[in-house]
Amino acid sequence: MSEKILITGNEALAEAAIRAGLEAYFGYPITPQNEITEYMARRMPEEGRVFVQSESELAAINMVFGGAATGKRVMTSSSSPGISLMQEGISYLSGAELPAVVVNIMRGGPGLGNIAPSQSDYFQATRGGGHGDYRTIVLAPSTVQEMADLMFPAFDLADLYRIVVMVLGDGVLGQMMEPVLLEKKQTHRKLPAKDWALTGCAGRSQNIVKSLDLVVPRLEKRNLMLQEKYRRIEENEVMCEGHLLEDAEIVLVAYGIASRVVRTVVSRARKEQIKAGWIRPVTLWPFPSRQIAAAAERARLFLTVELSYGQMFDDVRIAVAGKAPVHFTGRAGGAIPTVEAVLDEVKKLMQPGKVAVER
Amino acid sequence: MTEKNCREEIIFAGFGGQGVILLGKLMATAAMKAGYEVTYIPSYGAEVRGGTANCSVIIDNEPIASPLVTEPDTLIVMNQASFDKFVPKIKPRGLLVMNTSLIETPPDRDDIEVMGVAADEIAHQLKSPRSANMIALGVYLKKRGLLTPQQVAESLPYVLAKRHHDMLDVNTRALMHGG
Structure with missing residues (x-):
């Protein structure tokens, strides 16, 4: 067995x-x-x-x-x-x-x-x-x-x-x-x-x-x-996991299959000296708002990644409550965001001197 | 177990009925039994006999985060339509194993390694025309050496439906043939 x-x-x-x-x-x-x-x-x-x-x-x-x-x-x-x-x-x-x-x-x-x-x-x-x-x-x-x-x-x-x-x-x-x-x-x-x-x-x-x-x-x-x-x-009953949040400047939030793309993105970003971390909600309701709010005390910005055009994005914004800009990237209709595309988005957002505007 | 950072992303592609889905399951099962982390994703649903079928397999000695393969290290391809679709996706310095029985033109790339095998002809010589897929996999195994053909053959009983177990021996011989 x-x-x-x-x-x-x-x-x-x-x-x-x-x-x-x-x-x-x-x-x-x-x-x-x-x-x-x-x-x-x-x-x-x-x-x-x-x-x-x-x-x-x-x-x-x-x-x-x-x-x-x-x-x-x-x-x-x-x-x-x-x-x-x-x-x-x-x-x-x-x-x-x-x-x-x-x-x-x-x-x-x-x-x-x-x-x-x-x-x-x-x-x-x-x-x-x-x-x-x-x-x-x-x-x-x-x-x-x-x-x-x-x-x-x-x-x-x-x-x-x-x-x-x-x-x-x-x-x-x-x-x-x-x-x-x-x-x-x-x-x-x-x-x-x-x-x-x-x-x-x-x-x-x-x-x-x-x-x-x-x-x-x-x-x-x-x-x-x-x-x-x-x-x-x-x-x-909230269930959630997170990784590398202690010093993360950018926190990627994703669930399900998208969270696996995000894990690879974060480990590649770290190799390029970008301080990235990730949060994965296991329960989507109840939503891990407290865990995301806690990360928002330290992080500079958030990026939500979904196989949709930004649905969990709303819950992340509610949880972050204006403490940091929340960005979104994703695809739908059966398409899946690739590691390369999400990593490019992370790099774009983390450019020095870049003024972060939501979405 | 193996050296560090051993990771291989493979796409198996052909037309429905050529057994490429079986190849993916077989490779993933054998790698799992050898102690590797594995993921296997089939193309699903709209596939029919004669249409194109493919699956992707990742083999790694570390846990696999994203299971999605966009640029494979290796493409094992059994027919022309799949060849046209997937050859451009192979990573630079990647490996192409192609069934020259059904693919006429060589690839239009000089940055990949190419191994041609007349898989259908060889399978016919072995008096087992349906084992062309195993011939192609054998060529790959001989080249990459990630698993031995014997290791892979030992997983055949797990992935081959019981009604096809009369083909275990001939498929093992096809795997061992190596082109």
């Missing part, structure tokens, strides 16, 4: 979900995440668990709602256009406070777009995505190993907070292969009993799972309770 195997990110994520105790998977095919559905189709029946290939994304997310309401560990996976179709269901899950894991292996948009990698669904993922005042916890892996490892906290956080947890990857992370050690990574979280679940009410009072509430003060109270929960999550 301690031997590394070479598998795709999609397969690593799927196997880890099964090891994390997934009891029912519902999904509808879409590239570049089909390997997840394919893997689940084979492995879930082997484990005596539920696999359903639904007739649509809308059906899949509502099956997730039903499965979650019974207290089972459930998930679905899709890619950008399919995740857009699921937004109504994600809002309902959030309103009913049901735990579920939703995986988005992002592709080029807008619209049907293409099947190449992208990070253009950041706004949708971190702002709720559907209607109403709600949040989903968003986890952003950057390696195939992490595609597997983050599935354990994903299910635990969902159960702990009765919330939707989104795992936000991209086409490269889904399709690429890297050596992976598949282990059961315990989070050692003490999880509450699911005494709200619909398990048959013989011998106890009836449980009701719903998001509809026509009485204004009651729905307001429910919203305030959700807000209080979101503040607790922001307080306790």
Whole structure:
């Protein structure tokens, strides 16, 4: 069990979900995440668990709602256009406070777009995505190993907070292969009993799972309770890494696949005597605002790098709060910023005497 | 394990059905088993039999940050369309292994090392026409010496679908041929 195997990110994520105790998977095919559905189709029946290939994304997310309401560990996976179709269901899950894991292996948009990698669904993922005042916890892996490892906290956080947890990857992370050690990574979280679940009410009072509430003060109270929960999550669940920040004059901020481009850029910049460092948010919501604010006390400027035209960029600016200029570079529509292009941008920004103007 | 800063970025390219995706997986698996860090990225989705297929592999003795290959150290290319697309991307002083059975013109570059191999003809001589990919990989292994053909052959059972395991022997011989 301690031997590394070479598998795709999609397969690593799927196997880890099964090891994390997934009891029912519902999904509808879409590239570049089909390997997840394919893997689940084979492995879930082997484990005596539920696999359903639904007739649509809308059906899949509502099956997730039903499965979650019974207290089972459930998930679905899709890619950008399919995740857009699921937004109504994600809002309902959030309103009913049901735990579920939703995986988005992002592709080029807008619209049907293409099947190449992208990070253009950041706004949708971190702002709720559907209607109403709600949040989903968003986890952003950057390696195939992490595609597997983050599935354990994903299910635990969902159960702990009765919330939707989104795992936000991209086409490269889904399709690429890297050596992976598949282990059961315990989070050692003490999880509450699911005494709200619909398990048959013989011998106890009836449980009701719903998001509809026509009485204004009651729905307001429910919203305030959700807000209080979101503040607790922001307080306790931020995950982030950083490197070379002690003396960094320029801090590059990137997540997922873009963060790996940035690591190479920073090590090359250091070889050219440019004091660069990097921050990688692992949770996109809650966002590591404090860690970025702390770096802003020392750094001269920030550069956000994304496979989009500047979405996380907004959160970095909010966190930096005017203490330093925040710049952006990125590509989308399936294109990926190259190490060379980002390094050129760093050099341009770090030219002596250069007056930094945002963007 | 190996000398410092040993890093190799390879693109494998050909038409769908020539087994270039298999070559990438095979090389990555063998390098992983030899203790290297590896990444493998396929072109995916819109590829069909007869269309172009490619994948990129990085082998390094240090952890790999960016897994994306823009300028490969080595291109192993099996057909003309992929040759036209990828030859301009090879790093200066890089290596080109080309299948001369299907590529007619020599490359229009004098800053790279070129090794031609009539992979399809040799595979036919071995009475295994589908092993042309292994012939090309064998030429590369003999030249670069990062892994031995024997080491790579030992990973064949992990990447070759079980229904093709009758081809393990002939593929091993193709890898050992070395052009």
